[in-house]
Amino acid sequence: MNDVTIIGSGPAGLTAAIYLARASFTPVIYAGLQPGGQLTITTEVENFPGFKDGILGPTLMADMQAQAERFGAKIVYDVITKVDFSKKPFMLWADKTLIESKAVIIATGATARDLGTSAEKKFGGRGISYCATCDGPFYKGKKVGVVGGGDSALEEACYLSNLCSEVILIHRRQEFRASPIMVQRAKSKSNIKIMTPFTLGDALEEKGQFKGIKAKNTATQEVIDVPLDGLFIAVGHTPNSEIFAPFIEVDAQGYISTHDHVKTRVPGVFAAGDVADPLFKQAVTAAGMGCQAALAVQKFLEH
Ligand SMILES: Cc1cc2nc3c(=O)[nH]c(=O)nc-3n(C[C@H](O)[C@H](O)[C@H](O)COP(=O)(O)OP(=O)(O)OC[C@H]3O[C@@H](n4cnc5c(N)ncnc54)[C@H](O)[C@@H]3O)c2cc1C
Known part of the structure; x- marks a missing residue:
């Protein structure tokens, strides 16, 4: 006993x-x-x-x-x-x-939930993070992405916008699940750019280092390169x-x-x-x- x-x-x-x-x-x-x-x-x-x-x-x-x-x-x-x-x-x-x-x-x-992408498998903990409070300060003055459409993703984007030069908020749907007030707060930040409706593709890399992500516009099927220094997955x-x-x-x-x-x-x-x-x-x-x-x-x- x-x-x-x-x-x-x-x-x-x-x-x-x-x-x-x-x-x-x-x-x-x-x-x-x-x-x-x-x-x-x-x-x-x-x-x-x-x-x-x-x-x-x-x-x-x-x-x-x-x-x-x-x-x-x-x-x-x-x-x-x-x-x-x-x-x-x-x-x-x-x-x-x-x-x-x-x-x-x-x-x-x-x-932390992941998206199951090959980019996460390769760069999890080395460019791709699941915690803005923990890892945000490593990206001071840099350009980062945040993936997600709920309150926590928008909160992480706002938090990172105070540290980073630019934050790209990537969400797979046109509409956010987050509360309207959080969406408003994110939209009011001049250095947060919103990309919808986009899903993630492979990582961009240079000499084994994370350099960004490919993203597909699910409405037009167009695939674009999004150069980033870091990416935060915030899907709960x-x-x-x-x-x-x-x-x-x-x-x-x-x-x-x-x-x-x-x-x-x-x-x-x-x-x-x-x-x-x-x-x-x-x-x-x-x-x-x-x-x-x-x-x-x-x-x-x-x-
Ligand atoms: C990559 C990464 C980086 C982070 N960086 C920071 C940071 O810099 N600063 C910071 O403050 N926080 C950071 N965090 C968050 C921090 O790690 C967590 O908040 C903290 O570890 C939570 O502690 P915990 O004891 O509640 O649970 P955990 O650390 O998650 O531990 C849970 C434990 O429960 C065990 N367990 C689960 N199910 C069972 C079961 N059925 N039977 C027996 N055991 C079980 C697991 O094996 C594990 O030992 C980071 C998290 C991650 C993922």
């Missing part, structure tokens, strides 16, 4: 583990298919506090894990495939292995909450709904990080929620 089982080993899960292990609760963390979480697939992280020269994503996550293990946290390299939160102790399965736990922290993150995220949804509340997009910061509707089951955060999705906010979840678990177990 575990006191507390943490599902996910990104910044939320590992921060929760550090706090719980220091408080002598011996948390058991299931690392999932991506041990260390999303930051393990990026290079420089420049906005995690405490690293004035930045730090490599994989190094940051390896250090977080070592910090949790130093205090006694136990990492299991397995995936939780099924849960039953309808009775206590809570039951979790890693394939056929049953795990019983008094408390659970869900920290399974949210996966999928929260990794599917297996928990029958027991806890999730919103229309699948993000776990919480009250009192990190509590789900099942007492003893907590959620932290991107899986419960449709808004911010940053390493430091995930870590903060992990800390909150750990402190809430301590209170729950003590009472």
